[in-house]
Amino acid sequence: xxxxxxxxxxPGSLDDHDACRAVRLAGGLPVPLWHADADLQGVDxxxxxxxxxxxxxxxxxxIARFSPVMTELIPAARAGLPVLGICNGFQVLCEAHLxxxxxxxxxxxxxxxxxxxxxxxxAATPWTSQYAAGQELTVVLKxxxxxxxxxxxxxxDLAARGQILVRxxxxxxxxxxxxxxxxxxxxxxxxxxxxxxxxxxxxxTGPSADGLGxxxxxxxxVVAA
Amino acid sequence: xxxxxxxxxxxxxQDTVSQAEATPGRSQPYAALGLTAAEYAKIADLLGRRPTDxxxxxxxxxxxxxxxxxxxRRHLRQFAEKAxxxxxxxxxxxxxxxxxxxxHGYAVTFKIESHNHPSYVEPFQGAATGVxxxxxDILAMxxxxxxxxxxxxxxxxxxxxxxxVLPGVVGGISFYGNCLGLPNIGGELAFDPCYAGNPxxxxxxxxxxxxxxxxxxxxxxxxxxxxxxxxxTGPDGIGGASVLASASFGDGGAGSKRxxxxxxxxxMEKRLVECCLELYAADLxxxxxxxxxxxxxxxxxxxxxxxxxxxxxxxxxVPLRDASLGPAEILMSESQERMMAxxxxxxxxxxxxxxxxxxxxxxxxxEVTGTGRLEMTWHGERVVDIPPGTAADDGPxxxxxxRRPDGxxxxxxxxxxxxxxxxxxxxxxxLRATLLDLLAAPDGADKTWVTEQYDRYVRGDTVLAMPxxxxxxxxxxxxxxxxxxxxxxxxxYCLLDPYAGTQLALAEAYRNVAVTGARPLAxxxxxxxxxxxxxxxxWQFTEAVRGLADGCLALGIPVTGGNVSFYNQTGAxxxxxxxxxxVLGVHDDVRxxxxxxxxxxxxxxxxxxxxxxxxxxxxxARVRHGHLGGRPPAVDLAAERALAQVLVAxxxxxxxxxxxxxSDGxxxxxxxESCLAGGVGATVTLPGDDFTFxxxxxxxxxxxxxxxxxxxxxxxxxxEAGVPAVAIGTTGGAxxxxxxxxxxxxxxxxxxxxxxxxxxxxx
Numbered sequence: 001x002x003x004x005x006x007x008x009x010x011p012g013s014l015d016d017h018d019a020c021r022a023v024r025l026a027g028g029l030p031v032p033l034w035h036a037d038a039d040l041q042g043v044d045x046x047x048x049x050x051x052x053x054x055x056x057x058x059x060x061x062x063i064a065r066f067s068p069v070m071t072e073l074i075p076a077a078r079a080g081l082p083v084l085g086i087c088n089g090f091q092v093l094c095e096a097h098l099x100x101x102x103x104x105x106x107x108x109x110x111x112x113x114x115x116x117x118x119x120x121x122x123a124a125t126p127w128t129s130q131y132a133a134g135q136e137l138t139v140v141l142k143x144x145x146x147x148x149x150x151x152x153x154x155x156x157d158l159a160a161r162g163q164i165l166v167r168x169x170x171x172x173x174x175x176x177x178x179x180x181x182x183x184x185x186x187x188x189x190x191x192x193x194x195x196x197x198x199x200x201x202x203x204x205t206g207p208s209a210d211g212l213g214x215x216x217x218x219x220x221x222v223v224a225a
Numbered sequence: 226x227x228x229x230x231x232x233x234x235x236x237x238x239q240d241t242v243s244q245a246e247a248t249p250g251r252s253q254p255y256a257a258l259g260l261t262a263a264e265y266a267k268i269a270d271l272l273g274r275r276p277t278d279x280x281x282x283x284x285x286x287x288x289x290x291x292x293x294x295x296x297x298r299r300h301l302r303q304f305a306e307k308a309x310x311x312x313x314x315x316x317x318x319x320x321x322x323x324x325x326x327x328x329h330g331y332a333v334t335f336k337i338e339s340h341n342h343p344s345y346v347e348p349f350q351g352a353a354t355g356v357x358x359x360x361x362d363i364l365a366m367x368x369x370x371x372x373x374x375x376x377x378x379x380x381x382x383x384x385x386x387x388x389x390v391l392p393g394v395v396g397g398i399s400f401y402g403n404c405l406g407l408p409n410i411g412g413e414l415a416f417d418p419c420y421a422g423n424p425x426x427x428x429x430x431x432x433x434x435x436x437x438x439x440x441x442x443x444x445x446x447x448x449x450x451x452x453x454x455x456x457x458t459g460p461d462g463i464g465g466a467s468v469l470a471s472a473s474f475g476d477g478g479a480g481s482k483r484x485x486x487x488x489x490x491x492x493m494e495k496r497l498v499e500c501c502l503e504l505y506a507a508d509l510x511x512x513x514x515x516x517x518x519x520x521x522x523x524x525x526x527x528x529x530x531x532x533x534x535x536x537x538x539x540x541x542x543v544p545l546r547d548a549s550l551g552p553a554e555i556l557m558s559e560s561q562e563r564m565m566a567x568x569x570x571x572x573x574x575x576x577x578x579x580x581x582x583x584x585x586x587x588x589x590x591x592e593v594t595g596t597g598r599l600e601m602t603w604h605g606e607r608v609v610d611i612p613p614g615t616a617a618d619d620g621p622x623x624x625x626x627x628r629r630p631d632g633x634x635x636x637x638x639x640x641x642x643x644x645x646x647x648x649x650x651x652x653x654x655x656l657r658a659t660l661l662d663l664l665a666a667p668d669g670a671d672k673t674w675v676t677e678q679y680d681r682y683v684r685g686d687t688v689l690a691m692p693x694x695x696x697x698x699x700x701x702x703x704x705x706x707x708x709x710x711x712x713x714x715x716x717x718y719c720l721l722d723p724y725a726g727t728q729l730a731l732a733e734a735y736r737n738v739a740v741t742g743a744r745p746l747a748x749x750x751x752x753x754x755x756x757x758x759x760x761x762x763x764w765q766f767t768e769a770v771r772g773l774a775d776g777c778l779a780l781g782i783p784v785t786g787g788n789v790s791f792y793n794q795t796g797a798x799x800x801x802x803x804x805x806x807x808v809l810g811v812h813d814d815v816r817x818x819x820x821x822x823x824x825x826x827x828x829x830x831x832x833x834x835x836x837x838x839x840x841x842x843x844x845x846a847r848v849r850h851g852h853l854g855g856r857p858p859a860v861d862l863a864a865e866r867a868l869a870q871v872l873v874a875x876x877x878x879x880x881x882x883x884x885x886x887x888s889d890g891x892x893x894x895x896x897x898e899s900c901l902a903g904g905v906g907a908t909v910t911l912p913g914d915d916f917t918f919x920x921x922x923x924x925x926x927x928x929x930x931x932x933x934x935x936x937x938x939x940x941x942x943x944x945e946a947g948v949p950a951v952a953i954g955t956t957g958g959a960x961x962x963x964x965x966x967x968x969x970x971x972x973x974x975x976x977x978x979x980x981x982x983x984x985x986x987x988x
Binding site for chain 2 (some may be wrong): 021
């Protein structure tokens, strides 16, 4: 049976279309989930896509975290459902306290779209198993509030427990603490990425196809589970 | 404002139709609204009485230069009169945007529009709402907007005011476009002192639809309901079309016009876009119009005039952000993110439900009638009763005086061929320094500082974007069908000769589309000029329009629509005539697109077209000598057609590894750009005078890198089409080497090219 991956559309979500395509190219079945429906439709994993949910009003991700779909998603994630938040989705997961830390304005104070290198720090999670630890990937960064911050103790804990999923390699584009581009929760099922792997699934329309591995990883993990 | 005050304002007696009949002599502020005494008299003549205050508001904005094209209309007719035969045009001039059939069951709609005046007054919001406005134009045709571009021109890059305007404009476009989820796939960035008080902010949007889903702005079917949906109406942008966009900046300074600038909410626009697309898919829309310039006044008159049936509207039903607004202000407000639809009574419930799902406020404000008139009430009193065509279509048409400027001949005689050029033993060193200078000049420099603030990846269909010659968007994932778009303009060429300069802009956009391998198909334009009341400006304008119409006929691609922006001047100083031309092309399969970046080493480089010593208006003359004079490069549209034919055929047969248009800065700059884009050097031997070959700006040329093994096929393709082709070298190495003249390493070339804009604007 094809693995069903939910992709949530909040008002203001923009990369939902791209996330669905990435799931499809990886061999899964994308299932659109609507923010106002407290129903996960029995999906095997969920992607919270990039965009400006609720116009980034108040604070990025701060309003989306209270939407009906999140009232279902938060306990499901705590119970082990694989969840990947990309860019704005990462911000939502931090606001929902499913991931530690927060995302703030870029060091340069401007929105930045750039093809960048990231290095896989932990390849033993359900979202990264198709990569090798230390592998470098070319993906897209596009954000205005992408600087990852957390207090010193949290950063030390993240490093000690292998929760730093990916780091910026070859230059820190936004002032993120410890060059962190993505983190994972302690259980390993909830991941947040500031860069966009879903924009790097086909060399025709992206800088590479390196991002596809996040999606093939989760399909494999679901099948194995 | 307190609720008591608001209530008092609402209860205050409004000027009604019966009062207008009863008090014919009452004085009205028509001049402050931008109307002349003769225009005011014409309104009274059309109505058989003086207009009410609300009617005066409608006519003042609808008859503004911005909305009525009163100075340009008689000239723009040439686009239709000289239109080349075509069977691809589904909608054209006069619609919200042109629509072109691209085959395989798809149509695309595209248009470029100016937001110059607002963007100078308030750069961030002015530019942001410029994007929002053009996106709604595309949406109103029934299309999903899929990409945006912007053509930007500012005063000198190092002027303090440019540091206020440019970052604000770029930030506004970035904020609004990124938040809407539309990839920004290209455009232009240029600087000249003539734009110091009058920057040009031209925004383009392209959308995709099925031909059968094309929507029209027509209120038809008596009894059908008129629904206003989107943001509530506030006191922003009142008179934007008339007092702001249709007048020059005077001594009062731009700041006094700030209240006429609108404020944008891209989050509402994103919901509005998705909401409209769902409404279209459910087939719940009889007619639709976006609200842009002139707001409710424009939408109601155009829908009513388009439907020829009549419309009745209760203005007090319009949802307000500021309860103190009266009927005239509601009509003139340019609050953003609003649309107006005509819906059958049976569908109103489903329509409102879809709006609610997207959290888009929607209100029934009127209905289609059979009276042929546009009638509006305010708390039961009749405040508007006009034949809608008189406001929408029968505005004044002016035959403005035209006079060739006195200095035009002297300007043409000031030939830059007389300027000193590198010579003698230090020639190579000087040519090398010249190349680095042109690449470091703000006009020649890398534009990444600007373009990296835009999202070019969203939606996952961007095949080419900046810095390539055209943006390319995939439309159908299964077949690879896609479109290419480029915009070009050159105020320097147009100042020297507006007829030829406009054709050069057209030819460049046409070539930029063709170098990617796309077949050029249709044209849009944004004509930016000074005051039409100046006969010299009108001469520039008429020459430009004639040049464009003749050029499109010669190239066989029709003008599908466009926009005229006059009054880009401060006091007596007009901008250089700056028509910005957009060309749309089609790719049968975007997988065969050609980029401007040199690929792997070992490809042979071929220069296509003829190179002559042509320096008038060139980047070299400007950067090295601060000179603007002489004649622009010669135009040969038959040669452009032949060149495009070769480029398209070569791409189709996959003979090319890279292709780059030659324009500003000539072959020298093009070589440097292609080397830097691909991170691969090149060694070339120039086939004649090295200065001429490096920096002349002869039109009708391109630089291509031929896929190894395909040289002979490509050569015969050029020979068959009669396109001059000279092999000049090969790609490879870590330097750009011009044999016998100079060599410059890519890292040095890159520093010159990349450092300029960050140093100027990252402070």
